[in-house]
Amino acid sequence: MAGFVKNDSPFTCAVCGKRVEALGYSSRNHCNGCLCSLHLDVSPGDRANACGGVMRPVSAVKNRKGFVVIFRCEKCGAIGKNKAAEDDDKELIIELTATPFKE
Ligand SMILES: [Zn+2]
Ligand SMILES: [Zn+2]
16 A cells, blocks of 8 residues: 555553554554544554544444444544454444444
8 A cells, every 4th residue: 555654563542541562463553442543644654644633433344354443533523444453352343333334
């Protein structure tokens, strides 16, 4: 993907305070505990977005490759979609699949 920057380092979640370890096989984009992330990227990993709002999970869908979590930025309302990581909180994701996504 154009503009993709691998950015897979451990971080502390700014929303729930969980220490999130590096994912290893891909770039981790969101906290695996509360699934939130910060609105920092234009292209994944580039940290080029000045918004900095909290991207909260609002819904999730299951496709052939697994779950995709849909996020909305609390500050600017931007919608983002991200593949769930292997160690994401599955119960939370399954709860989110019950919420239909509306733009
Ligand atoms: Zn968190
Ligand atoms: Zn935003």
